[in-house]
Amino acid sequence: MPKLSFSKIVSLLVGIVVTIPIFIIYTSFVNIDYEIWAHLRSYVLPELIINTIKLVFGVSFGTLILGVPLAYFNAFYNYPGRKLFSFLAVLPMSLPAYITAFVYIALFDITGLWSLGLKNLLGLEGFFPGIRNVYGVSLVLSFCFYPYVYLMAKNAFESQGRRAFEVSEVMGISKSKTLLKIVLPLSRPWIISGLMLVIMETLADFGAVSIFNYTTFTTAIYRSWFGLFSLQSAQQLAALLVSVVFIFMTAEHFASSQKNFTPVGKSQATLRRKKLSLIQSFLVIMFSSTVSLFAFFIPLFMVGKWALKVASRDLDSRYFSFVFNSIEIAILVVIILLILSSCMSYAVRKYKGAIGTTIKHLSSLGYAVPGSVLAVGTFLFLTFVESSLKLPQRILTSGLVALLVGLSIRFYSIALTPLTASFLRVSDSHFHIIALSGQKKIQGFFKAILPMIKPGLLTAALLVFVEVMKEMPMTLMTRPFGKETLAIRIFEMTSEGEWERAALPSFFLIIVSLIPTILLFIQSEKSYEK
Amino acid sequence: MKLICALIFTFSSTLFAEEIVIYSARNEQLIKPIFDLYKKETGVEIKFITDKEGPLMQKLKAEGKDTPADILLTVDAGNLWQAANEDLLAPVTSKTLTKNIPSHLRDPKNRWFGFSVRARTIFYNKDKVKASDLSTYEDLATEKWNKKLCLRTSNKVYNQSLVAMMIAEHGEKKAEEIVSGWVKNLATNVFPDDTKLIEAIDAGICDVGIANTYYYGKYAAGKTDTKVALFWPNQKAKGVHVNVSGAGITKFAKNKKAAILFLEWLSSDKAQNLFVDENYEFPANDKIKPSDKIAGWGAFKPNVINVSRAGELQASAVKLMDRAQYK
Numbered sequence: 027m028p029k030l031s032f033s034k035i036v037s038l039l040v041g042i043v044v045t046i047p048i049f050i051i052y053t054s055f056v057n058i059d060y061e062i063w064a065h066l067r068s069y070v071l072p073e074l075i076i077n078t079i080k081l082v083f084g085v086s087f088g089t090l091i092l093g094v095p096l097a098y099f100n101a102f103y104n105y106p107g108r109k110l111f112s113f114l115a116v117l118p119m120s121l122p123a124y125i126t127a128f129v130y131i132a133l134f135d136i137t138g139l140w141s142l143g144l145k146n147l148l149g150l151e152g153f154f155p156g157i158r159n160v161y162g163v164s165l166v167l168s169f170c171f172y173p174y175v176y177l178m179a180k181n182a183f184e185s186q187g188r189r190a191f192e193v194s195e196v197m198g199i200s201k202s203k204t205l206l207k208i209v210l211p212l213s214r215p216w217i218i219s220g221l222m223l224v225i226m227e228t229l230a231d232f233g234a235v236s237i238f239n240y241t242t243f244t245t246a247i248y249r250s251w252f253g254l255f256s257l258q259s260a261q262q263l264a265a266l267l268v269s270v271v272f273i274f275m276t277a278e279h280f281a282s283s284q285k286n287f288t289p290v291g292k293s294q295a296t297l298r299r300k301k302l303s304l305i306q307s308f309l310v311i312m313f314s315s316t317v318s319l320f321a322f323f324i325p326l327f328m329v330g331k332w333a334l335k336v337a338s339r340d341l342d343s344r345y346f347s348f349v350f351n352s353i354e355i356a357i358l359v360v361i362i363l364l365i366l367s368s369c370m371s372y373a374v375r376k377y378k379g380a381i382g383t384t385i386k387h388l389s390s391l392g393y394a395v396p397g398s399v400l401a402v403g404t405f406l407f408l409t410f411v412e413s414s415l416k417l418p419q420r421i422l423t424s425g426l427v428a429l430l431v432g433l434s435i436r437f438y439s440i441a442l443t444p445l446t447a448s449f450l451r452v453s454d455s456h457f458h459i460i461a462l463s464g465q466k467k468i469q470g471f472f473k474a475i476l477p478m479i480k481p482g483l484l485t486a487a488l489l490v491f492v493e494v495m496k497e498m499p500m501t502l503m504t505r506p507f508g509k510e511t512l513a514i515r516i517f518e519m520t521s522e523g524e525w526e527r528a529a530l531p532s533f534f535l536i537i538v539s540l541i542p543t544i545l546l547f548i549q550s551e552k553s554y555e556k
Numbered sequence: 557m558k559l560i561c562a563l564i565f566t567f568s569s570t571l572f573a574e575e576i577v578i579y580s581a582r583n584e585q586l587i588k589p590i591f592d593l594y595k596k597e598t599g600v601e602i603k604f605i606t607d608k609e610g611p612l613m614q615k616l617k618a619e620g621k622d623t624p625a626d627i628l629l630t631v632d633a634g635n636l637w638q639a640a641n642e643d644l645l646a647p648v649t650s651k652t653l654t655k656n657i658p659s660h661l662r663d664p665k666n667r668w669f670g671f672s673v674r675a676r677t678i679f680y681n682k683d684k685v686k687a688s689d690l691s692t693y694e695d696l697a698t699e700k701w702n703k704k705l706c707l708r709t710s711n712k713v714y715n716q717s718l719v720a721m722m723i724a725e726h727g728e729k730k731a732e733e734i735v736s737g738w739v740k741n742l743a744t745n746v747f748p749d750d751t752k753l754i755e756a757i758d759a760g761i762c763d764v765g766i767a768n769t770y771y772y773g774k775y776a777a778g779k780t781d782t783k784v785a786l787f788w789p790n791q792k793a794k795g796v797h798v799n800v801s802g803a804g805i806t807k808f809a810k811n812k813k814a815a816i817l818f819l820e821w822l823s824s825d826k827a828q829n830l831f832v833d834e835n836y837e838f839p840a841n842d843k844i845k846p847s848d849k850i851a852g853w854g855a856f857k858p859n860v861i862n863v864s865r866a867g868e869l870q871a872s873a874v875k876l877m878d879r880a881q882y883k
Contacts, residue, residue: 137755153761156745158745158748239746249711251610252608252711252713253711253713253874254870254875257610257614406618409618409619419622420622502607502611503611507604508603517606518584519583523750523751523771524774
């Protein structure tokens with residue numbers, strides 16, 4: 027029986043609290059509406075399941091093909107403008123997927139500005155086929171989500187991959203062989219965990235896929251709830267979705283847990299990037315700038331253009347408070363999640379038993395649950411606590427508490443993923459050294475461990491910040507009166523299809539999200555140059 | 557001591573009476589001007605929170621008797637019916653409301669009232685179709701519209717209500733035939749929203765389509781050269797499909813009286829035009845003339861079947877659309 031340390035108790039508690047709203051979703055199975063299920067089974071699910079699988083494959087392929095090469099070039103090589111391009115590569119994260127989706131439909135679908143313009147220019151008969159299909163939606167979601175894979179892969183490459191290259195160079199192994207046989211397999215847990223986030227976000231997405239009118243499993247969840255008035259069936263569907271994700275996670279965990287991923291050798295920070303030749307540099311620059319153009323600059327340009335158009339009508343002094351509230355909530359959630367997920371990943375790192383791992387996996391499932399379903403689960407949980415503990419009226423649900431709890435549950439895995447990954451780099455010997463040096467545990471943590479997990483902490487902070495900024499369903503349901511944010515503003519405009527008016531708050535949202543992105547970039551460059 | 561208590565009590569109750577709390581699925585920019593005007597006229601402050609109707613109803617349910625909400629304001633009769641069905645709304649006896657709001661636009665048990673009317677009608681491309689070619693929603697299922705029809709997704713409650721009303725009128729079997737006919741006639745995949753559908757008609761991708769009037773109002777407002785025109789169907793039959801955005805008093809409302817006063821005011825001529833104008837809707841109070849903005853679309857005969865039927869039959873409509881492969 028391992029000794030129960032403070033971090034273990036905290037992480038156990040956190041794990042339980044975070045898991046309860048997900049558990050509430052499972053309680054919906056006490057009552058099954060067989061008629062609805064029979065209907066779903068014969069008319070709805072077969073197609074949607076196939077659609078969802080196609081989309082998950084499409085987006086996984088897309089994010090890997092964009093994220094891994096970008097991470098590879100920026101981590102291992104030097105070329106003119108590398109710093110700029112490695113910065114540009116993370117920017118699409120600040121764009122909400124539904125905004126990028128709308129821009130793409132507005133430009134490239136059959137009635138799109140670009141499609142109609144080109145048709146008139148060339149004097150064509152007929153119309154372009156449009157992009158409301160699996161290819162279009164996969165492409166756009168890949169543009170939106172590849173930064174997760176990019177960040178995790180770059181992290182992995184920078185912290186150990188380059189050493190592997192040096193070692194194999196000495197041993198005379200070819201570059202491509204090193205990449206395929208050593209670097210990629212060694213970085214697998216990082217890349218997979220980035221991909222896991224992508225998959226969860228894809229599964230939970232409703233905004234972007236509905237703009238493309240692409241029906242997925244999540245469509246069935248909302249259709250059962252809003253159309254068939256059966257929240258219960260919706261929760262049951264969500265529970266199934268979450269179970270599948272859980273099985274995937276566990277399988278991946280067992281596949282990779284047998285291996286050791288601590289770095290080869292030490293002080294990897296001293297390694298130098300290799301210079302690319304002129305032609306190679308040119309190709310890399312072309313690739314990077316094409317990705318940035320489509321994933322960031324085109325959407326940003328359109329959002330900016332529409333925002334200018336509606337600014338005279340909609341821009342007022344309230345925007346100060348929208349911006350302030352968005353930042354305030356995001357920062358609070360970042361602080362909460364960094365503390366909680368550090369505890370969890372520290373505890374789980376040392377404690378490799380099945381319970382710890384299961385709790386860790388269960389607690390990160392919030393990200394795979396469609397937003398509104400999780401929001402209802404969270405709200406029910408909080409009102410249940412209020413009434414069963416006989417707390418003063420609405421003490422949890424009327425203030426900021428509900429919002430912070432809800433968002434923390436939703437984005438727990440976003441913070442946990444990079445942190446767990448960076449704790450993989452901390453080997454047992456680090457802890458032995460601390461123990462031997464006679465320092466206090468906490469002192470040793472700050473001196474020795476913190477610098478090692480710093481990249482993970484920064485990545486987690488950035489991811490959580492931009493995700494909270496963009497989040498809608500939980501913020502809508504649990505915000506206190508008057509706590510309006512930029513995302514809420516976007517919701518107000520888009521709920522009746524006024525997309526161009528939504529561009530104004532979106533523009534502010536993107537600009538605000540750029541701040542932590544820039545800070546993260548400066549920090550990571552610094553820690554690298556050291 | 558008793559006196560002080562009584563004083564505090566009356567003071568606090570008047571204090572509370574000065575404030576109503578509204579949960580609203582109608583967006584902020586459409587309700588804020590109304591609330592501001594109400595405050596100016598009566599001094600009553602309105603606190604509100606917006607969200608989608610599904611989550612708002614769950615919120616009301618979870619809060620139970622502790623809910624701060626006095627009024628649930630939402631779009632589409634289907635949602636209002638559902639709120640009443642889940643026992644979230646209280647019946648209201650108000651002569652003003654029953655006088656101002658026609659009976660087909662409110663709950664038969666007076667648990668909710670429609671305050672604005674939106675018509676879901678046919679739009680067509682003037683270059684490709686003559687108005688005389690058009691007649692009914694049902695006609696759009698016939699072969700002459702093969703590859704010429706555009707529809708919005710069946711996920712949207714507006715289409716679910718439309719089909720529910722067709723079930724009410726024709727029965728399920730015939731309604732399913734009509735919907736299958738529509739699906740066969742589609743010119744392209746269904747659209748995510750009405751605006752995109754109207755754009756497609758304008759571009760000539762399809763000849764005809766079904767959309768809510770206010771999307772057309774907003775679309776046409778910025779344009780001088782649109783080829784899209786509006787047609788009122790079913791004028792020789794039951795009439796144009798209409799729906800409402802409306803409100804009801806919550807079951808556990810703390811300021812029931814003040815809330816009813818607000819709804820009565822909302823149905824009056826003072827408030828009706830402001831409530832509907834910004835969104836190009838029609839006043840629910842039929843004694844009030846629509847503003848010039850929408851009067852230009854011409855008068856039409858609405859279908860006066862009670863809109864609550866849309867809620868009752870919504871689940872059947874959704875299943876029907878699934879069977880008919882209407883995505």
